[in-house]
Amino acid sequence: MNFITGKHLERRTFLRGLGAAIALPMLDSMRPAFAAPALGKGSPVRIAFAYIPNGVIMKDWKPAKEGADYEFTRILKPLEPHREAFSVLSGLDHRNANALGDGGGDHARAGACYLTGVHPKKTSGSDIHAGISADQVAALEIGKQTRFPSLELGCDDSRVVGGCDTG
Numbered sequence: 001m002n003f004i005t006g007k008h009l010e011r012r013t014f015l016r017g018l019g020a021a022i023a024l025p026m027l028d029s030m031r032p033a034f035a036a037p038a039l040g041k042g043s044p045v046r047i048a049f050a051y052i053p054n055g056v057i058m059k060d061w062k063p064a065k066e067g068a069d070y071e072f073t074r075i076l077k078p079l080e081p082h083r084e085a086f087s088v089l090s091g092l093d094h095r096n097a098n099a100l101g102d103g104g105g106d107h108a109r110a111g112a113c114y115l116t117g118v119h120p121k122k123t124s125g126s127d128i129h130a131g132i133s134a135d136q137v138a139a140l141e142i143g144k145q146t147r148f149p150s151l152e153l154g155c156d157d158s159r160v161v162g163g164c165d166t167g
Helices: 011-018 077-085 106-113 134-145
Strands: none
16 A cells, blocks of 8 residues: 555456466555454444643533533534533543643643643653653553554644743
8 A cells, every 4th residue: 555645556456467367365555545454343442532722611611510411512512413422521630730830831731741640841852751641541452453553633833842831
């Protein structure tokens, strides 16, 4: 498979190109591009984490009532048909995202603390210390059922990632 174009070579095309009808083992390039391998019955378990670094208007986001029979807010309303397939969690504030005596840098610290729960070491060097994140812990187990154990998507400009606040 060509990972740049996402195209694959069909087995019949490959055989015609040889000009002979011979039996070949299934090659990776003969599978549809980005198709998941056959892993057994049912769909694999998936997990997703969303981070909103600049906050939200909580009354429009968080359901007013706790428990399974909550009312969907305006923002969550499109997900209502999938109520049984996900959970809405709240109250997950991280004390370790606060300064705790090491000065400014709240934006970078909060991002580093998200999913790790660890107060990150402030540095602009290579001696970064934060801890393994919850998504990577899940990927170690859930990732065995998928072609790619973990996908990370972001919209940060890579020129400002790193020592963006104060270390």
